[in-house]
Amino acid sequence: MSFLAKRFTKPGAGQHFLATTVRQMSLVAKVLRYGEFGEPAKVLRLQEEPVPEPKDGEVLIRTLGAPINPADINTIQGKYPVKPSFPAVGGNECVGEVVAIGGGGSGGTSLKVGDRVVPFATGLGTWRSHAIYSAGQLMKVPAGIGVAEAATITVNPCTGYRMLKDFVSLKPGDTVIQNGANSACGQAIIQLCRAWNIECVGVVRDRPDFGQLKDYLKSLGAAEILTEEELRTTKLFRDGIFRKPKLALNCVGGKNALEMSRQLDQAGVMVTYGGMSREPVTVPTASLIFKDLRFVGFWMTRWTKENAASPARAEMFNELFGLIDRGALKAPAHEMIAFDQYISAVTNALNIQGFVGKKYIFNF
Amino acid sequence: MSFLAKRFTKPGAGQHFLATTVRQMSLVAKVLRYGEFGEPAKVLRLQEEPVPEPKDGEVLIRTLGAPINPADINTIQGKYPVKPSFPAVGGNECVGEVVAIGGGGSGGTSLKVGDRVVPFATGLGTWRSHAIYSAGQLMKVPAGIGVAEAATITVNPCTGYRMLKDFVSLKPGDTVIQNGANSACGQAIIQLCRAWNIECVGVVRDRPDFGQLKDYLKSLGAAEILTEEELRTTKLFRDGIFRKPKLALNCVGGKNALEMSRQLDQAGVMVTYGGMSREPVTVPTASLIFKDLRFVGFWMTRWTKENAASPARAEMFNELFGLIDRGALKAPAHEMIAFDQYISAVTNALNIQGFVGKKYIFNF
Numbered sequence: 001m002s003f004l005a006k007r008f009t010k011p012g013a014g015q016h017f018l019a020t021t022v023r024q025m026s027l028v029a030k031v032l033r034y035g036e037f038g039e040p041a042k043v044l045r046l047q048e049e050p051v052p053e054p055k056d057g058e059v060l061i062r063t064l065g066a067p068i069n070p071a072d073i074n075t076i077q078g079k080y081p082v083k084p085s086f087p088a089v090g091g092n093e094c095v096g097e098v099v100a101i102g103g104g105g106s107g108g109t110s111l112k113v114g115d116r117v118v119p120f121a122t123g124l125g126t127w128r129s130h131a132i133y134s135a136g137q138l139m140k141v142p143a144g145i146g147v148a149e150a151a152t153i154t155v156n157p158c159t160g161y162r163m164l165k166d167f168v169s170l171k172p173g174d175t176v177i178q179n180g181a182n183s184a185c186g187q188a189i190i191q192l193c194r195a196w197n198i199e200c201v202g203v204v205r206d207r208p209d210f211g212q213l214k215d216y217l218k219s220l221g222a223a224e225i226l227t228e229e230e231l232r233t234t235k236l237f238r239d240g241i242f243r244k245p246k247l248a249l250n251c252v253g254g255k256n257a258l259e260m261s262r263q264l265d266q267a268g269v270m271v272t273y274g275g276m277s278r279e280p281v282t283v284p285t286a287s288l289i290f291k292d293l294r295f296v297g298f299w300m301t302r303w304t305k306e307n308a309a310s311p312a313r314a315e316m317f318n319e320l321f322g323l324i325d326r327g328a329l330k331a332p333a334h335e336m337i338a339f340d341q342y343i344s345a346v347t348n349a350l351n352i353q354g355f356v357g358k359k360y361i362f363n364f
Numbered sequence: 365m366s367f368l369a370k371r372f373t374k375p376g377a378g379q380h381f382l383a384t385t386v387r388q389m390s391l392v393a394k395v396l397r398y399g400e401f402g403e404p405a406k407v408l409r410l411q412e413e414p415v416p417e418p419k420d421g422e423v424l425i426r427t428l429g430a431p432i433n434p435a436d437i438n439t440i441q442g443k444y445p446v447k448p449s450f451p452a453v454g455g456n457e458c459v460g461e462v463v464a465i466g467g468g469g470s471g472g473t474s475l476k477v478g479d480r481v482v483p484f485a486t487g488l489g490t491w492r493s494h495a496i497y498s499a500g501q502l503m504k505v506p507a508g509i510g511v512a513e514a515a516t517i518t519v520n521p522c523t524g525y526r527m528l529k530d531f532v533s534l535k536p537g538d539t540v541i542q543n544g545a546n547s548a549c550g551q552a553i554i555q556l557c558r559a560w561n562i563e564c565v566g567v568v569r570d571r572p573d574f575g576q577l578k579d580y581l582k583s584l585g586a587a588e589i590l591t592e593e594e595l596r597t598t599k600l601f602r603d604g605i606f607r608k609p610k611l612a613l614n615c616v617g618g619k620n621a622l623e624m625s626r627q628l629d630q631a632g633v634m635v636t637y638g639g640m641s642r643e644p645v646t647v648p649t650a651s652l653i654f655k656d657l658r659f660v661g662f663w664m665t666r667w668t669k670e671n672a673a674s675p676a677r678a679e680m681f682n683e684l685f686g687l688i689d690r691g692a693l694k695a696p697a698h699e700m701i702a703f704d705q706y707i708s709a710v711t712n713a714l715n716i717q718g719f720v721g722k723k724y725i726f727n728f
Contacts, residue, residue, distance in 0.1 A: 081654045281649065282647075294658065297651070
């Protein structure tokens with residue numbers, strides 16, 4: 001933590017004093033920008049620039065943590081449907097601390113200096129040490145929520161939450177099956193299922209450390225963890241150890257998704273939210289017609305846009321914050337990495353088994 | 365038409381007289397039965413048997429027409445999810461004329477001798493010259509509905525009707541795309557779309573007589589007919605000639621279904637009700653996540669079971685009968701074939717380009 005940062009988090013510092021201080025001290029922000037699509041390690045540039053004073057209705061935050069998500073990499077590569085205008089700032093999630101409020105807070109925001117906030121909007125560009133956002137683009141995070149949990153709450157736990165809530169009606173004792181169970185989203189799904197008394201059966205690729213991974217995911221609350229090969233021959237559902245899944249959550253595609261669909265109960269739903277295998281979802285005709293399976297997709301970015309002002313959104317965050325607060329929802333396995341080490345971070349993020357496993361979170 | 369049949373349709377013949385006459389004259393029914401699964405031409409046996417007198421609550425009908433549907437062939441082959449108990453009677457649709465009512469009609473049915481009826485239940489086994497059904501298993505067909513239209517109303521027009529009504533909200537001017545547009549169901553869908561002012565774009569396999577087929581389907585009301593190859597490069601939707609389809613109806617699968625899904629509008633739905641290509645539906649991950657496409661199936665048999673007593677069912681038949689009555693819905697291209705010629709009929713039904721084209725309807 002830099003000297004400047006320490007100054008700005010000093011307890012009791014007044015808003016107006018801080019806004020003035022920012023200007024006076026010529027606060028320098030580090031920003032990770034790109035001006036063209038390409039491999040992140042090649043196109044990203046770490047730039048330094050003075051932080052302007054926040055205007056009325058704006059809030060200056062100091063970033064405490066900002067993760068590297070698969071979608072962030074894909075966006076920089078130009079492979080994501082969301083195309084930023086250049087120059088663009090990488091990243092889509094963060095947690096920050098309010099260090100100044102423009103116009104002395106006359107803009108009507110209830111945010112206060114010292115509050116922890118996360119973006120309540122997508123595409124803000126969060127890979128920067130400091131940022132000025134509109135107050136309406138930020139949501140206050142309750143005290144007691146850790147940096148890693150807050151920095152990663154708006155994408156994966158929300159994705160898992162919505163997929164578990166919006167497609168089928170799940171009752172305690174019902175089963176959900178998911179592949180990529182060790183992904184960041186998979187880890188959130190396991191924990192949400194545990195909190196709601198839903199049996200979550202996870203599927204992961206076979207690997208040398210499968211036993212260790214299985215133990216870890218079961219410690220999060222998974223009812224069972226299967227390799228892709230075990231999935232093909234499992235009798236867990238046939239023999240009634242678990243109810244046949246009403247819901248399958250798919251971030252892999254290809255044969256793995258097909259095998260999951262075979263385990264689905266009559267009228268079950270497969271929700272696709274990723275495609276790590278880069279293979280499409282194959283749907284046998286009979287499973288559509290006679291088994292009445294439904295295949296749909298979910299994209300958190302769309303949900304957020306369509307529900308920006310919906311009470312469902314506040315309700316979701318309240319429930320997630322509550323779960324985090326009582327220790328029922330932890331951040332995914334992660335490693336904090338210094339912002340300056342961004343080249344190593346974005347390069348390794350691409351190489352960690354297609355994002356299955358550890359998540360990098362920048363600290364500043 | 366046999367001498368006996370003529371006697372029983374004599375206008376003004378009283379119910380009790382007829383019931384008595386049936387018994388006295390030892391009416392002989394011809395029934396097409398099978399006692400094992402296999403190729404229809406091999407396992408079907410045409411049997412003759414005396415027709416018993418209908419009991420109270422039962423109705424004796426003389427069959428006027430009974431079609432050969434793909435599902436009938438698949439059922440006999442043992443390839444259909446509905447498995448009859450043996451010995452079974454083939455067929456699932458027909459139109460018949462009431463020739464006697466058990467107990468003199470004291471069972472409370474409103475049916476009368478001379479009424480035309482269709483089965484209001486599935487799996488009755490309709491390939492027989494005469495049948496006794498419970499009155500509740502029959503639905504009266506309004507006068508003026510032709511034999512071919514009535515004999516084929518419960519499967520294909522109902523399938524088309526439900527698929528157009530139950531998955532997306534279609535407004536006049538909206539577009540529906542369908543493959544297998546020349547199938548019996550496809551022909552019904554084209555006519556329903558015309559009646560409801562929906563643009564129906566049909567896809568068929570290329571063939572020597574494509575021009576003739578296209579003219580025929582356009583005469584039914586198709587907005588446009590494309591070959592599979594034309595579908596791949598069509599600019600009809602890109603250039604705004606038609607609105608992008610909200611709904612795709614798929615009875616083919618494979619590449620054809622994939623190409624249709626590419627033409628679907630954002631949040632469009634593909635309903636699969638057949639798989640003539642015997643290839644599964646391939647769903648690109650991005651079309652699920654970012655384009656929000658949904659892939660579902662439809663099975664008329666299930667709908668009928670789930671909605672046996674629903675007002676939606678009577679409403680559907682009333683609307684379909686009304687359309688037939690005013691000439692807006694005609695039977696699919698068909699050929700009446702004598703019941704005795706069943707071997708030729710079931711053999712050719714399998715060979716007519718996978719059921720695309722002409723439908724056989726038994727007459728008796």
